[in-house]
Structures are given as C-alpha cells and as structure tokens.
Amino acid sequence: MYRVLWVDNQIAELTRVEVFLEELGEEWAFQMPLVLSLNLVLEEALTNIISYGYDDEGKHSIEIVFRKIGAELIISIIDDGHAYDPTSNAEPDITLSAEERPVGGLGIFLIKKVMNKVEYQRKENKNYLILTKNIG
DSSP, X not given: OEEEEEEESOGGGHHHHHHHHHHHHHHTTOOHHHHHHHHHHXXXXXXXXXXXXXXXXXXOEEEEEEEEETTEXXXXXXXXXXXXXXXXXXXXXXXXXXXXXXXXXXXXXXXXXXSSEEEEEEETTEEXXXXXXXXX
16 A cells, blocks of 8 residues: 655645644554654654755655555655755764754654664655654
C-alpha cells in the first residue's frame, strides 16, 4: 500500500500534513501515538527543508511518499532544495545545558530516536530522506 502527498515549501502546509496523517492513520489502522510521533518527525524534517533548503522565494513542491510494506512504514521525503545530508551531522551532546548547547541538530536527533532507520540519498538534483518505522 502506498499514498503520496505533495506540499508546497510553506510552513502553513504543515497543517495539511497533520490532517493527511490523521486520515492515513485511520485508513491504515495506526494507533494515535504512532500518528502523533510521525507528525512530529515530518514537522521537523519539513520545517528544515522549507526554512533552509531554498535560496529563492519561489514555489517548490515537496513529495512525501508513504509505503506500508509488511510490518514497516517507509516515508520518503523528496525535495529539490540544496544538497544536504542530515544523517551526516554529529550527534548533539544532550548532556549540556540549553545555554551551553549549540543551536541546531536536535531535529534530526529526534527523528533518529523516533524512526528505526534514517537514510539520505541525492539523485537527479533531488534530496531523498527515507524514514523507516517498524509498525508490526
């Protein structure tokens, strides 16, 4: 099974993602805690793409593909922004206080904690962030 959602590079689109996830959760019989954690993950990933992925003010489309294969949910986020591999970042030192900790890096850390696998590929001038969650 698979579903696709296209969103524009606008923060306001995060509301559409939330509604889509709720509908998908009902359709695919996901428990609400899973839907909420997936929404958090997508909000983090999409906010970073929308905020930092583009130099221009033009409209860009971001494709989000949801595939349910057996006991796995695979979410692919595909954008035409700058090449950026968030999986290459060093893990943040969460033992530091908020004042001591450098800005950034917690979003991908959170994504890695929620998802079972996080991968990145760059193909045909597009970023592919592939997020896998065991749901079975």
